[in-house]
Amino acid sequence: MDHPHLAANWSDVRRRVDEACRAAGRDPAEVDILPVSKTFGPELIRAGVALGMRRFGENKVQEIRDKSAPLADCGIDWVMIGHLQTNKAKDVARLASEVQSLDRLDLAEALDRRLQHEGRGIDVLVQVKTSIEPSKYGLPPEQLADFLNALRGYHGLRVRGLMTLAIHSVDADEVRACFRLLRELRDRSMLQGHDIPRLSMGMSGDFGLAIAEGATEVRIGTAIFGQRSYPDSHYWPEAGA
Numbered sequence: 001m002d003h004p005h006l007a008a009n010w011s012d013v014r015r016r017v018d019e020a021c022r023a024a025g026r027d028p029a030e031v032d033i034l035p036v037s038k039t040f041g042p043e044l045i046r047a048g049v050a051l052g053m054r055r056f057g058e059n060k061v062q063e064i065r066d067k068s069a070p071l072a073d074c075g076i077d078w079v080m081i082g083h084l085q086t087n088k089a090k091d092v093a094r095l096a097s098e099v100q101s102l103d104r105l106d107l108a109e110a111l112d113r114r115l116q117h118e119g120r121g122i123d124v125l126v127q128v129k130t131s132i133e134p135s136k137y138g139l140p141p142e143q144l145a146d147f148l149n150a151l152r153g154y155h156g157l158r159v160r161g162l163m164t165l166a167i168h169s170v171d172a173d174e175v176r177a178c179f180r181l182l183r184e185l186r187d188r189s190m191l192q193g194h195d196i197p198r199l200s201m202g203m204s205g206d207f208g209l210a211i212a213e214g215a216t217e218v219r220i221g222t223a224i225f226g227q228r229s230y231p232d233s234h235y236w237p238e239a240g241a
């Protein structure tokens with residue numbers, strides 16, 4: 001089946017990311033795009049693979065489970081970006097190549113145990129709460145230093161960087177402050193000896209600001225795959241209506 005809009009969206013997003021890089025004086029090769037395929041089925045994802053996409057971000061373990069079987073021939077790297085319950089660690093350790101939503105020690109512990117069992121290691125990003133919104137998941141910034149030190153004890157987890165969701169606001173300064181905070185936390189952690197260069201920040205509506213603040217990776221759903229038929233509150237239950 002043909003997905004002409006997908007090819008057009010994909011080239012449009014890549015062009016806009018390149019433009020944002022140039023506007024920020026950055027090399028476009030420094031910024032990856034992580035296509036976020038949540039709610040979309042295997043057929044559309046397969047069309048994305050044909051266009052050169054290889055990593056896909058998903059918000060729910062169940063969706064990775066459902067999609068990875070029919071797409072087993074595609075060589076996809078599944079990236080977990082949503083809130084993760086500790087009792088789902090087993091499936092994640094089996095199916096995901098990376099977790100960007102690591103935000104607490106009991107999850108690190110459970111994931112590491114399952115990974116040891118599978119005999120594998122995965123890349124992880126620590127999700128930090130950078131906004132004052134009461135609802136967003138993520139580690140409070142003041143706990144980051146201790147958390148990173150504690151993660152050194154888990155050998156199945158290769159800590160590569162930080163991830164955040166910015167505040168949902170029409171005020172660009174507020175959004176940008178979230179991204180800036182994540183970059184500053186990254187820089188400080190690097191000085192403390194943690195090799196965590198990656199910054200996963202920015203989505204369809206705010207990736208330009210994230211790139212200006214140093215994103216090394218933007219997570220793009222809607223602008224690539226189109227509007228989702230579920231509201232975001234379905235994925236971020238804490239976000240309310």
Ligand SMILES: *Cc1c(COP(=O)(O)O)cnc(C)c1O
Nearest residue numbers: 036059081203204219220221222
């Ligand atoms: C859905 C989602 C995205 C992508 O959002 P869009 O606005 O559709 O680009 C990025 N990050 C996370 C954690 C998400 O859940």
